[in-house]
Amino acid sequence: MTSLGARVVLAASNAARKVGQSLDSLGKSMEVVKYSERLVPSTRFVAVDGLPPTVSTNTAFVAPNASVIGDVTLGKDASVWYGATVRGDVHKVVIGENTSVGDRAVIHVAKIQGDFPSIIGNNVTIGPGAIVHAATLKDSCVVAASAQVLDGAVVESNSIVAAGSVVTPGTVVAAGQYWAGNPAKMVRKVSEEELQLMASNALDTLELARMHAYECDKDLEQLTKDEEAYEDATTRDPEYFQPSPDGQKDEGDVLGQGSPGLIFDSVLTNPEEGLKFNQKKKAAQKE
Structure with a gap:
């Protein structure tokens, strides 16, 4: 029975593969602009x-x-x-x-x-x-x-x-x-003077290399956080509550969630704050 079941599974998988290949070929023949994407291996x-x-x-x-x-x-x-x-x-x-x-x-x-x-x-x-x-x-x-x-x-x-x-x-x-x-x-x-400049440039290039290495080694999670932080910094009203620097807690912080007054002082509980922010944003875009 085990051998028979294995043969059935193998036959079904082969049939499914052939059906998939046929559908893929049919899809290619229907394409207006044919394009084949290929994975290029890293040459680093x-x-x-x-x-x-x-x-x-x-x-x-x-x-x-x-x-x-x-x-x-x-x-x-x-x-x-x-x-x-x-x-x-x-x-x-x-x-x-x-x-x-x-x-x-x-x-x-x-x-x-x-x-x-x-x-x-x-x-x-x-x-x-x-x-x-x-x-x-x-x-x-x-x-x-x-x-x-x-x-x-x-x-x-x-x-x-x-x-x-x-x-x-x-x-x-x-x-x-x-x-x-x-x-x-x-x-x-x-x-x-040129000798001093050569030595200085070598050190400057080293510092720059370390900075590029740090940025290039970031994973998707860190890149997403950086993008969110940049968007927040460029859109947040300077008069509105600003996030604390990394590693610092707000005064009155509760369980790492921030101060109670700031937690609940949001556009959900105070819609007028959101309205003011949107009005300022539209005015800034017109300028």
């Missing part, structure tokens, strides 16, 4: 040949739409910003502490024409749209927006590669120098 962290990225538990921020792929090591307080790609598929990428990879920047490696990893030190700032391809960046240097540092090149500590510049393969940018142009050439020494 991707393993290559079974080797996933190594990300410090204290990494400051990796944007939801950034891609960290393969043999990549991210150090403490590092940040990878929106749309950036760090790809260690044919060689390794090592990114040190408090280093930021700007929006849409690309970090890659070389294996076919030359054999170079990308090694990036501590306190390095890589600007938005920059490309670091199989190169080495020492500590506390800056590769500005849309600049390129190509295969086998080395940028020494406390140096700056100006925006839009191209450091050609095998070039060495000496410590404390400012390079610009295509191909990039030394322009001058980096000033003390």
Whole structure:
């Protein structure tokens, strides 16, 4: 009997599946505008040949739409910003502490024409749209927006590669120098003021990264609460009862529900309060 029941259930489920598929096909044929929705897998962290990225538990921020792929090591307080790609598929990428990879920047490696990893030190700032391809960046240097540092090149500590510049393969940018142009050439020494600004910008970026990480890690419940709080703050009449700051109780609080006079002093028991509020709201909209 058990075997017979299992066969009946199996036959019924197969029949139901076929009926469902037939109905789905019929629905598709009746559509005016055909559309197929597909689930796109996340590319935030991707393993290559079974080797996933190594990300410090204290990494400051990796944007939801950034891609960290393969043999990549991210150090403490590092940040990878929106749309950036760090790809260690044919060689390794090592990114040190408090280093930021700007929006849409690309970090890659070389294996076919030359054999170079990308090694990036501590306190390095890589600007938005920059490309670091199989190169080495020492500590506390800056590769500005849309600049390129190509295969086998080395940028020494406390140096700056100006925006839009191209450091050609095998070039060495000496410590404390400012390079610009295509191909990039030394322009001058980096000033003390620029060195201080570089250090300050690295710290500012770290604080900003932590803020973005906090916001991006919020779940649906917290986002809903934030939206409700924002709506309340923008619509509540300043003359009406204001909510207490988080963690503070009202004077006369009863069982965590607020003061009795404020609990019952609402538009339900005092409709005129609601009428006044709506009148003020309409007047404000007209203005």
